[in-house]
Amino acid sequence: MITWNNLDTIKAYGELEKVAKVNLQEAMAGENGANRVRNYSVPMAAGMAYNYAAKQVDDNVIDALAKLAEETQLIEKYAALYNGEVINTGEKRLVLHQMTRGQLGNDVIADGVNKRDFYVGEQKKIADFANKVHAGEITNAAGEKFTTVVQIGIGGSDLGPRAMYLALENWAKVNNTFKMEAKFISNVDPDDAAAVLHTTDLAHALFVLVSKSGTTLETLTNESFVKDALKNAGLNPSNHMVAVTSETSPLAKSSDYLAAFFMDDYIGGRFSSTSGVGGAVLSLAFGPEVFAQFLEGAAEADKTATIADIKKNPALLDALIGVYERNVLGYQNTAVLPYSQGLSRFPAHLQQLDMESNGKSVNRFGDPVNYVTGPVIFGEPGTNGQHSFYQLLHQGTDIVPLQFVGFKNNQMGKDVVIEDSTSQQKLCANVVAQIVAFACGKDDENANKKFEGGRPSSIIIGEQLNPKSLGALLSHFENKVMFQGFVWNINSFDQEGVQLGKVLAKKVLAHDTEGALKVYSELLNI
């Protein structure tokens, strides 16, 4: 029997607060530190590992976190989710994004269909369509192949798919699976669409319109912008556009599109990269086989997340350490720092995934919570960040927990030896050096050159950023965010915070305003 309780009513949480705090500088010094690095490591899917040696925890803290996981029934709640219970209580919906990449528990029948069959069916439709585009069986009106795919979508229909595309673009190029360049239009700022269209060969471009509801104003506006451009170029828009939407949306049966691929209300935008939202553009860009490998990595990580032993479940452990940092140690932010240029927009995706899911102040029953919930997430790739905001991370007055990601090998296989090391070795040496510098610090007579240390970090280590490891990485963070939402007893799957602005924007556009709204509108000439 699952029960949903606020964190501050959980007995194990009270015990966790009492566990002696770890002195990270001491813990990571000398042979003790070396042993921590050896022991505090959990295998992840796709051959990766989650290493938490430099987190401000020890066996006592981990034991207390394990009790917290047990008392809050995290594994049972995850099982309830993938077995089709209404976990999104705010919108009264199932939460089935894991099912786009595998079948973890029972068959889930909803809306009269087996949902796994439904998702697999749509994937197959997308794969067939992409294969036909690549083979020149689906072409423009002149019978010429499409060379570019342009996704039109915003939020979850943009950030995740864009981050995944950038993560695999160069890998695909050197592995001969690169089929079409992908571009993205998201912002209602007309300069966004205008700039993308300015550099796009419209006659050979295929547009993927992504909106679950079919009513997202930014996306419909940009669709219209694109259609005007196609018409002005003497092209018929319906020959250049496919839709990814829900079956009940106005886009679903329109003759305006070459094809429509379906998702449903059980997949939130920020969890939709493994659905058709990511599937169409990624299958067109890299081929359906690459997308299948991506799903395989995600499915493997979903399965790892079912393990009850916290020391063998990296998503669960990562989630609980994050809760400990947030609620017990009082840290407000988390920086995500991938040492891989391919992951340049992965932090922006995680920023949405985490902050939109867990930036909540009421629990699942609509009652205010008396503790802090989701942190602010930000980050940029290393080593770039080292020459930028790391100054504050090292010597600022607040401690920011860090989440590193690193790979042993690069994606493109080209490298150069300078001062006896390759660039890849320099990259890896830097991430290792940063972890130790943040944890241990350094004393100096000159206080300006003194590093306090005690700044906790973890690292996910993989062999290479490729479709499978990327899928596993994506799923790891989705599951981390889900587990944290369970611990905080909040609903991670709705997003009421995006609604109020929409209502007010409509008032402004209708000139139905007064007070501050009216004067601001005048200032901006609306």
Next chain:
Amino acid sequence: MITWNNLDTIKAYGELEKVAKVNLQEAMAGENGANRVRNYSVPMAAGMAYNYAAKQVDDNVIDALAKLAEETQLIEKYAALYNGEVINTGEKRLVLHQMTRGQLGNDVIADGVNKRDFYVGEQKKIADFANKVHAGEITNAAGEKFTTVVQIGIGGSDLGPRAMYLALENWAKVNNTFKMEAKFISNVDPDDAAAVLHTTDLAHALFVLVSKSGTTLETLTNESFVKDALKNAGLNPSNHMVAVTSETSPLAKSSDYLAAFFMDDYIGGRFSSTSGVGGAVLSLAFGPEVFAQFLEGAAEADKTATIADIKKNPALLDALIGVYERNVLGYQNTAVLPYSQGLSRFPAHLQQLDMESNGKSVNRFGDPVNYVTGPVIFGEPGTNGQHSFYQLLHQGTDIVPLQFVGFKNNQMGKDVVIEDSTSQQKLCANVVAQIVAFACGKDDENANKKFEGGRPSSIIIGEQLNPKSLGALLSHFENKVMFQGFVWNINSFDQEGVQLGKVLAKKVLAHDTEGALKVYSELLNI
């Protein structure tokens, strides 16, 4: 006589702490809110305005901040800086980035030269070089024009110039001043250089190598990577490369470069966009006249920052409100939210500018401070962010102060009318709606749909993002950061926090390691 004192010893700061806190929801309601929007606005350079109506301040708070500005001698300290005093006490250097765009005070003679003459001379050298490249007087060995410029640099040699390039790229295209595409290589991850080179026509590419010291390992490594690629393509690297460096650097007199343009130790990397670091790539991409307009906007904002009246000095006011939010109200972060796709990487530049300058725990004399200093800075363009992390900003458990930027007109002049409004109108309506939603919130019987409000924001409003307004915007934030550093009594112009990692990375590469460093290195196969 200037004196440098810690914030917690300032009498006016004690008084500021005692001023009654503003209830932002009440202040921004009804006609009172409308009056605040009308009155709480300060003209900025380039026809822009800084509006702080939705900040958690009132006349009493502003008066107290004015006293704080006076007692901490902020305007006098700024004058000392531009008159050539050694403001960067850590590295014992002058701080002269403003001089790259104007002469605010006395002539400054250093290293035996008039520094303004020196910076102007280098700008002229760059302008002449760029004009000759555009005219086809400087070409590749085959006598063909260069079509692409690729900047090789990291940190301040990358983020600022890249953000400025992206901000003006589309403006230049529609204003017929677009001369050459620019690309950027920064990360030591070999995939960064490999990916850029993969899509670059090497025979017609001009590389700009930027390193003040001439010793930045990432940049020298990437230079070598590029040279290998040029040689493999049968090209002579020295025909394809210019350097931006200091006169004392090993790069300064090398025959490896077509030309060398100079900066000096008095311009920090993150403040160098208006020096040759930004000047070379921007002049090559858009022409020297566009770069001159950019400098003009920055110079105008620098001059506005000399005004002693806090209500007429937007950088000073913005800085002090930021200190109030950080030290009195206790907010840890600031989100930068430009409603302009052209500013897509402007937040990343500000993240470096602010966090690297003010992420410090010791004062100018090396003594620990007893108060918090620089905040964490993050942000993405709106409306994109509205569909992502704004959820936490609206309904999360922590309050994050917001800095909006918006323009009345778009850059490319193309738009579409949907539901009776243009995209530009929708964009502006959204930023206005967000400001009011964050400040006023909304009550609802369903707590899940309730918005507390009380979340402070300011907005900078301009006519259009163009070279002049961009320069003014850049300078506004540089001066804001400088004033805040003065208030906190820290040195905003050094960056010891980037050093320790470098030392440890060298140890790793030399296999001179033990403890945690050794085991991490093994895990990453270094």
